[in-house]
Amino acid sequence: MKKLFKITTPEGLHARPAALLVTAVTPFECEVQLTYKEKSVNLKSIMGVMAQGIAPESIVEISAEGPDAEQLFQTVTELIVSKGIGEEC
Amino acid sequence: MLEIQGIAVSEGIAFANAYCLKEPDLSFEAVKVTDVHAELERFKAAIVKTKVELQEIYEIAQEKFGAEKAAIFAAHLLVLEDPEMLAAIEAKIQTGMNAEFALDEVSTMFIAMFEGLDNVYMQERVADIRDVSTRVLAHLLGVEMVDMNRLTSDVIIIAKDLTPSMTAMLDTKYVKGFITDIGGKTSHSAILARTLEIPAVVGTKHATQDIQHGAPIILDGTNGKIIVNATSEVSSFYRQQQHLHNEEHEELLQYRSLPSLSADGFSIEIAGNIGKPEDVDMVTNAGGDGIGLFRTEFLYMGRQELPTEEEQYQAYKSVLEKMQGKPTIVRTLDIGGDKQLPYLKLATEMNPFLGYRAIRISLTQQEIFRVQLRALLRASAYGHLKIMFPMIATLDEFKMAKAILLEEKQNLESDGYPVSETLDVGMMIEIPSAAIIADIFAKEVDFFSIGTNDLIQYTLAADRMNENVSYLYQPYHPAVLRLIKNVIDAAKHHGKWVGMCGEMAADEIALPILLGFGLNEFSMSASSILKTRAHIAKLSKQQLMPHNERILLLSTASEVEEYVKNNLLSLS
Numbered sequence: 223m224k225k226l227f228k229i230t231t232p233e234g235l236h237a238r239p240a241a242l243l244v245t246a247v248t249p250f251e252c253e254v255q256l257t258y259k260e261k262s263v264n265l266k267s268i269m270g271v272m273a274q275g276i277a278p279e280s281i282v283e284i285s286a287e288g289p290d291a292e293q294l295f296q297t298v299t300e301l302i303v304s305k306g307i308g309e310e311c
Numbered sequence: 312m313l314e315i316q317g318i319a320v321s322e323g324i325a326f327a328n329a330y331c332l333k334e335p336d337l338s339f340e341a342v343k344v345t346d347v348h349a350e351l352e353r354f355k356a357a358i359v360k361t362k363v364e365l366q367e368i369y370e371i372a373q374e375k376f377g378a379e380k381a382a383i384f385a386a387h388l389l390v391l392e393d394p395e396m397l398a399a400i401e402a403k404i405q406t407g408m409n410a411e412f413a414l415d416e417v418s419t420m421f422i423a424m425f426e427g428l429d430n431v432y433m434q435e436r437v438a439d440i441r442d443v444s445t446r447v448l449a450h451l452l453g454v455e456m457v458d459m460n461r462l463t464s465d466v467i468i469i470a471k472d473l474t475p476s477m478t479a480m481l482d483t484k485y486v487k488g489f490i491t492d493i494g495g496k497t498s499h500s501a502i503l504a505r506t507l508e509i510p511a512v513v514g515t516k517h518a519t520q521d522i523q524h525g526a527p528i529i530l531d532g533t534n535g536k537i538i539v540n541a542t543s544e545v546s547s548f549y550r551q552q553q554h555l556h557n558e559e560h561e562e563l564l565q566y567r568s569l570p571s572l573s574a575d576g577f578s579i580e581i582a583g584n585i586g587k588p589e590d591v592d593m594v595t596n597a598g599g600d601g602i603g604l605f606r607t608e609f610l611y612m613g614r615q616e617l618p619t620e621e622e623q624y625q626a627y628k629s630v631l632e633k634m635q636g637k638p639t640i641v642r643t644l645d646i647g648g649d650k651q652l653p654y655l656k657l658a659t660e661m662n663p664f665l666g667y668r669a670i671r672i673s674l675t676q677q678e679i680f681r682v683q684l685r686a687l688l689r690a691s692a693y694g695h696l697k698i699m700f701p702m703i704a705t706l707d708e709f710k711m712a713k714a715i716l717l718e719e720k721q722n723l724e725s726d727g728y729p730v731s732e733t734l735d736v737g738m739m740i741e742i743p744s745a746a747i748i749a750d751i752f753a754k755e756v757d758f759f760s761i762g763t764n765d766l767i768q769y770t771l772a773a774d775r776m777n778e779n780v781s782y783l784y785q786p787y788h789p790a791v792l793r794l795i796k797n798v799i800d801a802a803k804h805h806g807k808w809v810g811m812c813g814e815m816a817a818d819e820i821a822l823p824i825l826l827g828f829g830l831n832e833f834s835m836s837a838s839s840i841l842k843t844r845a846h847i848a849k850l851s852k853q854q855l856m857p858h859n860e861r862i863l864l865l866s867t868a869s870e871v872e873e874y875v876k877n878n879l880l881s882l883s
Contacts, residue, residue, distance in 0.1 A: 224551070244389055
């Protein structure tokens with residue numbers, strides 16, 4: 223499963239939104255990746271996500287494979303929208 | 312029982328246990344391990360311990376500072392649990408590397424990666440990774456880390472010295488006083504103690520070696536004494552002293568709402584020196600007539616990049632608003648010398664006090680200066696702002712600084728920003744060259760503020776922090792007094808106003824001299840305001856003035872001191 227999001231936080235995907243995302247996806251069993259500028263990182267890794275240096279208005283792709291992927295996408299989408307991190311593309 | 316004598320720098324008596332701030336030794340060797348499994352377990356155990364520690368800090372921080380500020384520790388927990396980082400470290404251990412070395416290699420790699428990002432915010436996260444890996448390393452090595460964030464009971468801090476960034480972490484709810492090995496009456500930590508109104512003793516030489524962590528301590532900041540493991544008699548003596556001190560303090564409170572007048576009705580201003588916007592409360596609580604010195608460099612310290620115009624504007628605005636129209640003198644950036652900003656990457660100098668510092672930096676790196684001036688000018692609409700430039704040595708420097716200020720004022724006005732019309736522009740007198748030609752400067756400035764800490768150092772060519780020559784830090788030296796008198800006379804002659812923002816302004820011996828000389832404003836640590844107002848209320852300016860000439864003809868600092876004690880203090 224894959225989904226594109228546009229990051230809308232003014233500072234980009236910095237520590238606080240990255241921490242929210244990582245915390246939200248960590249309990250899921252499935253593997254989850256965040257792809258930005260053709261580079262994929264583990265979305266369960268705060269270091270990986272932050273090291274991407276994702277600027278505001280960037281488009282990122284989140285992909286997940288595994289038994290609870292669907293549930294994960296529901297959680298992630300809700301979080302991204304409700305916390306003002308970004309919007310679905 | 313052990314008694315230690317140091318230099319008394321901030322009055323009051325405190326009772327609490329010692330909290331020794333020592334730099335932990337985190338050195339380790341890279342060794343080849345044979346039992347990889349055991350090494351992995353050792354690493355995991357260190358992670359668990361760190362996790363417990365961070366969780367605890369997070370909870371304390373949340374309670375003390377609120378969820379937002381505590382979030383930093385929640386982020387630290389995520390770094391600690393980061394699957395990529397943990398996997399990388401474990402992979403290295405699998406190859407036979409010891410855990411300390413593997414941790415260091417991986418965290419260094421991540422740090423380099425973050426430093427390489429073209430984003431200052433992300434570069435700052437390096438500090439988080441460093442903090443977390445240092446904690447894990449300490450657990451691996453079995454070294455206990457000191458952590459001021461974890462304070463939950465009253466302590467007296469014992470340190471070699473306190474850096475400005477460390478002092479920013481002091482929470483007076485628990486920190487009841489501090490003791491340092493080095494420093495003098497005018498070192499930054501001493502000034503800070505007075506600002507925070509907590510007792511402090513500095514220059515004890517080896518308190519950090521003599522005092523055990525956790526030992527019960529009595530700190531007498533009035534007499535510079537420290538008593539470790541006091542007997543019950545000594546303890547009750549100091550309880551009594553503490554009571555007396557508090558009573559005396561209560562008595563001084565009556566001066567809080569009184570005007571600053573000499574016994575013969577001569578009006579002066581007694582103002583406070585501050586380093587941060589929060590310090591204003593202490594000045595207003597003490598009934599200060601204004602802010603005589605806002606040391607703006609603290610806005611620039613303890614961070615990784617220059618503060619923005621907006622950040623500075625908010626800070627200056629909040630100070631001016633809190634002062635409710637009372638005069639507020641803001642000194643532009645005074646960096647260099649003993650105050651460094653690592654991110655400016657200034658070269659190390661042979662003689663930093665005689666080098667590239669203060670206004671010299673501002674006039675060279677004008678982009679930094681202009682941001683500060685714009686922030687100040689924008690804030691000027693919210694109160695009675697006076698701007699002054701530090702370390703002025705030549706007339707050209709002052710003229711250039713003022714021209715830049717006026718240029719920015721014009722720019723802002725044409726951009727539609729409201730800027731105060733009654734903005735005073737002055738300078739610090741802290742270099743003898745400026746004091747000597749004060750008559751020339753007086754035509755150009757709106758006011759002078761004499762910075763005695765540096766003026767004394769430069770006049771006697773002695774570093775006040777160097778114990779071998781600190782005896783030359785002589786506020787009553789006739790040369791210093793003559794320079795001060797020259798500045799005051801020059802200002803008066805041209806109808807200008809003159810203040811003093813050095814430590815000398817609150818000195819009981821110097822007070823009658825300065826009042827007689829005709830100083831308009833005395834600016835000091837908030838804790839000295841009431842005492843000085845009470846002191847001045849007993850002095851008569853008319854009776855002091857005839858002594859001016861005689862004081863200026865005395866030969867030594869000790870002669871001056873004796874003269875004041877014998878002739879001036881008795882006038883009160």
